[in-house]
Amino acid sequence: LENGEQQQHALVKRAEDEREDIFKRYELGLDPNNVVDSWENPTFEIYHITDKYGFMHDSRLPSSRDSQEVQRTKIELERDKKWVKMLNHWPPPQDKLHKRVYKGIPDRMRWPAWKQLLNVQHSMDTNVGVYARMLQLAKENATETRQIDADVNRQFRDNLAYRERYSVKQCSLFNVLNAYSIYNSELGYCQGMACVAGVLLLYMQEEEAFWALNTLITDRKYGMHGLFIEGFPKLTRFIEHHDRILSKIMRKLHKHFIKHNVDALLYAIKWFFVVFVERVPFSLSLRVWDTFLLDGDRVILAMAITILYLHKDELLRLKDMDGIIEYLQVKLHKNFGYNDDDAIQALERVMKKLKDLKLDVPPPAKSNEFPTRQLGVFVEADGEKKTGRRRDYTDTEKQVLTDVISRWTICDYNRCDCKYSLIRFYAPYRQEQNAIEVQSTVSYETSECATGDAYSMKTYQSMTSLATSPAISSNSLYSNGFVITGPEDSRSQSVNNLNYSTWHHMHQLTPAESLPNGRGKRHSFSSDSDSRNRLDLDMALEALQSQQLHLHHQTTVSPPAPPAHGAVRIIVQNGKGG
16 A cells, blocks of 8 residues: 555656646747757748748748739728727627628737627636636646647647747647636646637737637637537537538438438537638638627537538539548638638528528537536646546446447547547447438348448548647547547558448348448439429528428437347448448
């Protein structure tokens, strides 16, 4: 017993020393005595490849501005004057504020405008000294410091503000996240918070960003606590409502996604967690943030539908899951295909239509989406957290794991410290739900099954992680509950590439029923009328209104039972029945 206590004390001391060393490096900042590895500070050409937001690009920017950019600059300067006047007479009439926000907050005005929309100054005035106290407590007691340090080192590294290791903004981001892990002890730290705080710090000072982050997490208008807390209850609620909307107003695209096994979890997670940052061009994501800060989280659902609607024709032309996911996660970030004004105007129209149909708001949130502990009260961590040991699964995670194992055979994976690891359990369950929808819309015929190689995973190996920037360890869980990295000789595997022999053994299916490579039953979608498939958004919404269709919110969804003996189980391999 005495040896065990000594070992525990030694582990706690080692963790404390590590935390102290990390904090010292951030306190030194850009001091020449602060040793930085050469790989952490790549070179760059400031004057050739940096845009107005500070982000660098692979290709050189034009040496001169075209006439359209000159005109946009003039318009923005005129809007600057209007915003200065409006901010001096805050709050303005709601319709006037709405109109100007949806036209776009001028970049120079985002600092004061965002502070007003998030009521930052009031938070600072009523909590004098709290941030400094939380930061000091973090220096002495934070248990998330090592993970935060790793995430700060890879957040927005293509932006001048975060490019240099231990730069002012890197130090501010590190401090904000550590202090907030103490302030909101129930939530602690989750990786998506680094991106959210990073965006805020591009326009705010350190303490301002801390209180802005707190508003986004705790205010019911934004409710990000439910996105980052264990179990992701708000993510579940939003994904389900997103599917409902898609099935009602874009039926053809919804069926296309089901056919190719494209679950919303594969493309919408980062949309919801960090409000479209790193999934659309940064200038457009800022415009979405403007509207999000004004109108709250219903903007996120509407923007997700807007993106799919604007690009539905191209998505319908893509005939495999790799292509669809790459288009939504990678290509739209590089080239959205619409200018920012057109995209936000489309968003505004979609929000109005969804409100008319009473689809703009998801089912009510449950109590677990909001903090239950008092904020700002220090809670000492237990022994395991202090030593940095990996914790065991919580009861919630164990239950989800049990539900999934009863339905899927999952390949081995390495454990990930990040709370997003829960999604590796949730994604297969969602795919089971999609299989039920397929069964209600497919017809079966006996024929030779088209076969081919398993999914090409090159797309997913190049994708960014769930809520951090692209640089991430190769031995970790990747973005969307789909790619799992493991040993060096098996770097990525698909949840869908299941072990057929194990499934066959577990359920005692005959070879014909287990549908191995070759012959079996194939599914094809029963064709709807061409007129329904060609409905555009407005026509679809009008049709819904005339039919007076209403969503019936379900508070719980019971997992489907495993297939009965002799039943045919469809497993999609490469976008075709198998």
